[in-house]
Amino acid sequence: xxxxxxxxxxxxVTIGAIYALVALGFSIIYNASHVINFAQGExxxxxxxxTVSLVDGGVPLPLAIAAAVLVAAAxxxxxxxxxxxRARGASVVTLIIITIGASIFxxxxxxxxxxxxxxxxxxxxxDTPIAVLGATIxxxxxxxxxxxxxxxxxxxxxxxxxxxxxxxLAASHNRLAAELVGIxxxxxxxxxxxxxxxxGAMAGILTAPITLxxxxxxxxxxxxxxxxxxxxxxxxxxxxVVGGLTLGILExxxxxxxxxxxxxxFAFVIMLAVLFFRPSGLFAARSAERV
Amino acid sequence: xxxxxxxxxxxxxxxxxxxxxxxxxxxxxxxxxGANGAGKxxxxxxxxxxxxxxxxxxxFDGADITRAAPDRRVALGIVQVPEGRxxxxxxxxxxxxxLGAYRRGGESAAxxxxxxxxxxxxxxERRASLAGTLSGGEQQMLAMGRAMMAxxxxxxxxxxxxxxxxRLVEEVFAYVHRLKEEGRTIFLVDxxxxxxxxxxxxxxVLETGQVVLAGTGAGLAADxxxxxxxxxx
Numbered sequence: 001x002x003x004x005x006x007x008x009x010x011x012x013v014t015i016g017a018i019y020a021l022v023a024l025g026f027s028i029i030y031n032a033s034h035v036i037n038f039a040q041g042e043x044x045x046x047x048x049x050x051t052v053s054l055v056d057g058g059v060p061l062p063l064a065i066a067a068a069v070l071v072a073a074a075x076x077x078x079x080x081x082x083x084x085x086r087a088r089g090a091s092v093v094t095l096i097i098i099t100i101g102a103s104i105f106x107x108x109x110x111x112x113x114x115x116x117x118x119x120x121x122x123x124x125x126x127d128t129p130i131a132v133l134g135a136t137i138x139x140x141x142x143x144x145x146x147x148x149x150x151x152x153x154x155x156x157x158x159x160x161x162x163x164x165x166x167x168x169l170a171a172s173h174n175r176l177a178a179e180l181v182g183i184x185x186x187x188x189x190x191x192x193x194x195x196x197x198x199x200g201a202m203a204g205i206l207t208a209p210i211t212l213x214x215x216x217x218x219x220x221x222x223x224x225x226x227x228x229x230x231x232x233x234x235x236x237x238x239x240x241v242v243g244g245l246t247l248g249i250l251e252x253x254x255x256x257x258x259x260x261x262x263x264x265x266f267a268f269v270i271m272l273a274v275l276f277f278r279p280s281g282l283f284a285a286r287s288a289e290r291v
Numbered sequence: 292x293x294x295x296x297x298x299x300x301x302x303x304x305x306x307x308x309x310x311x312x313x314x315x316x317x318x319x320x321x322x323x324x325g326a327n328g329a330g331k332x333x334x335x336x337x338x339x340x341x342x343x344x345x346x347x348x349x350x351f352d353g354a355d356i357t358r359a360a361p362d363r364r365v366a367l368g369i370v371q372v373p374e375g376r377x378x379x380x381x382x383x384x385x386x387x388x389x390l391g392a393y394r395r396g397g398e399s400a401a402x403x404x405x406x407x408x409x410x411x412x413x414x415x416e417r418r419a420s421l422a423g424t425l426s427g428g429e430q431q432m433l434a435m436g437r438a439m440m441a442x443x444x445x446x447x448x449x450x451x452x453x454x455x456x457x458r459l460v461e462e463v464f465a466y467v468h469r470l471k472e473e474g475r476t477i478f479l480v481d482x483x484x485x486x487x488x489x490x491x492x493x494x495x496v497l498e499t500g501q502v503v504l505a506g507t508g509a510g511l512a513a514d515x516x517x518x519x520x521x522x523x524x
Binding site for chain 2: 163166167169170173174176177178179180181182183184
């Protein structure tokens with residue numbers, strides 16, 4: 001029982017880390033624009049699929065990963081430049097609908113560029129399970145957890161310590177004041193899409209050896225990541241991480257102890273429960289505003 | 292220094308500025324008075340570039356900046372303290388100030404930061420507090436300090452005393468006076484026409500998007516028309 005529980009927890013943390021990365025992607029764009037980017041899952045897919053085809057084409061793995069992140073970031077920038085920026089002045093709902101369109105378009109494009117099959121990326125460093133407290137963990141899971149920690153730390157440092165990061169926060173909080181201190185607000189949005197796409201792509205690359213990847217892998221991951229972001233409170237970095245981990249662990253425990261057939265149900269039950277009882281999320285930004 | 296000729300601006304199809312001619316010379320404190328909706332804020336917004344101009348020209352040091360983006364105007368030295376403070380509430384006081392120096396890269400800002408803290412000691416005391424937790428008066432100081440961080444050559448002050456208690460209004464005007472004594476060029480908009488005219492070298496009276504009167508601060512304060520309409524005498 002103890003070993004089983006450990007096993008479920010380890011699996012849950014691994015999946016949860018991926019959800020956390022996807023949720024972070026949502027939060028970055030939401031913070032900069034109040035847009036929920038429904039093409040977030042497609043960034044994940046582009047990351048995984050590009051890496052797979054580059055590796056199949058003989059490119060060394062580290063190089064393929066770097067290239068895939070750049071490709072996804074470029075797609076993110078293009079989405080902002082060609083679709084979101086053109087609709088400047090449109091309502092947030094319109095922009096959200098544009099991202100739904102972009103998501104469908106990118107999925108269709110991926111079917112043309114690649115195919116409809118599942119693809120596997122080989123694990124970064126072998127697939128010999130490592131024994132931990134009576135349970136086992138795959139080396140790839142350690143990669144997932146380690147890289148997620150590194151990305152979360154890097155983002156935390158960027159937003160808390162650098163002037164550029166603070167400028168992004170400032171622009172999202174008060175667009176007018178940001179413009180008046182000379183921040184180019186349009187560049188902030190562009191940066192948010194690029195950054196968010198890069199983070200999403202990393203999630204897709206890390207998970208490709210575990211769950212396989214295909215043109216529509218982004219659909220479910222985006223929904224789970226969105227549920228995680230809602231759970232933690234949209235726009236909160238810490239919330240995205242806690243929300244992702246909570247969701248991953250609950251899903252894994254539920255699949256293990258109840259039934260794996262209901263694996264996906266848990267995410268949505270949690271999302272609905274949060275929307276009913278605590279719509280601003282567990283980590284809703286405590287507003288410190290005085291009027 | 293600042294030369295505005297025939298400036299017009301629209302909100303959709305509704306004209307807000309109908310051909311404004313205004314001039315601010317180096318070292319002057321020029322006030323703009325007028326009723327609510329006369330276009331005072333719109334004029335300042337058009338000067339800082341966040342409100343588009345539909346006609347006319349704005350020249351700064353002789354260069355045409357009518358279509359320049361807000362960040363370029365900040366770099367040139369035109370910095371606005373917006374109406375209602377507009378501090379970055381979720382960031383600390385010090386981060387707010389550092390962002391004021393954003394166009395200068397923020398790194399060379401340490402000396403300016405010291406000067407701002409020297410001028411507003413209260414901000415130094417509260418440097419680590421979130422800006423949203425400051426009182427109205429402190430937020431006004433922060434908004435002014437943030438603008439000072441950009442090392443403005445022309446400071447646009449929009450309603451600095453709005454919503455403040457009388458004692459704080461006096462304090463804010465004392466700061467405005469001090470900035471003028473330091474030789475800053477200031478373009479001031481305030482509901483409190485009496486106080487604004489008292490500190491101003493020159494002033495303009497704005498009515499429904501047009502300049503209807505111009506003169507020295509003291510001259511306008513003595514003008515019977517102004518006294519009746521804006522000073523409640």
